[in-house]
Amino acid sequence: MKFIDITRKYGNTTYGYPFEDYSVNDHYRGLPKYVYELCIGCSACGIACPPNAIKIAPNEKGDRLVWEFDCGRCIFCGRCDEVCPTAAIRLSSEFELAIATNTDDMIQRGELDMEYCTICNEPFSTKRLLDYTNERLKNAILSEGRLKEAQVYLHICPDCKQNAAAGTVIAKKEEKIR
Ligand code: SF4
Numbered sequence: 001m002k003f004i005d006i007t008r009k010y011g012n013t014t015y016g017y018p019f020e021d022y023s024v025n026d027h028y029r030g031l032p033k034y035v036y037e038l039c040i041g042c043s044a045c046g047i048a049c050p051p052n053a054i055k056i057a058p059n060e061k062g063d064r065l066v067w068e069f070d071c072g073r074c075i076f077c078g079r080c081d082e083v084c085p086t087a088a089i090r091l092s093s094e095f096e097l098a099i100a101t102n103t104d105d106m107i108q109r110g111e112l113d114m115e116y117c118t119i120c121n122e123p124f125s126t127k128r129l130l131d132y133t134n135e136r137l138k139n140a141i142l143s144e145g146r147l148k149e150a151q152v153y154l155h156i157c158p159d160c161k162q163n164a165a166a167g168t169v170i171a172k173k174e175e176k177i178r
């Protein structure tokens with residue numbers, strides 16, 4: 001009788017899930033959703049992801065960058081969401097993540113075109129990341145000459161940049177000696 005009294009007083013406090021819809025609160029950390037169109041292939045999410053649920057690596061030919069998320073490894077920490085500069089990955093409120101038999105259903109995937117170094121012709125970054133950086137350079141307060149120089153350097157891979165910088169230093173030293 002005591003239990004019935006309590007139930008009468010507080011009403012029904014349980015949900016009829018799964019027969020009734022269950023809505024989680026706004027801060028719920030559900031399935032991360034990837035928006036391929038927004039991804040620039042910067043790798044920030046892959047670096048930040050603690051259990052390596054996001055893997056980012058070039059394909060065998062090296063002409064495309066493969067972005068892959070494995071829900072089976074995800075701990076729903078939200079680090080990818082925090083670090084993504086373009087909101088290409090966002091935690092959703094989706095929590096019904098069971099799959100029948102096809103484990104591919106746990107995978108989200110995208111491939112991005114690579115850009116080639118203007119010196120060594122090796123792929124080194126995604127086209128989208130260079131476009132994104134170029135837009136930011138245009139909005140930065142730079143002189144026209146400095147902007148052009150930065151845009152040239154943007155299309156050179158890190159190794160060639162290092163070699164070019166080393167070459168400049170050596171040339172300057174040789175000039176001083178003469
Ligand atoms: S929510 Fe956390 S574990 Fe899941 S993909 Fe993002 S960073 Fe990785």
Ligand code: SF4
Pocket residue numbers: 038039040041042043044045046067083084085086087088089
């Ligand atoms: S951080 Fe965002 S833009 Fe960068 S690779 Fe991850 S999903 Fe793509």
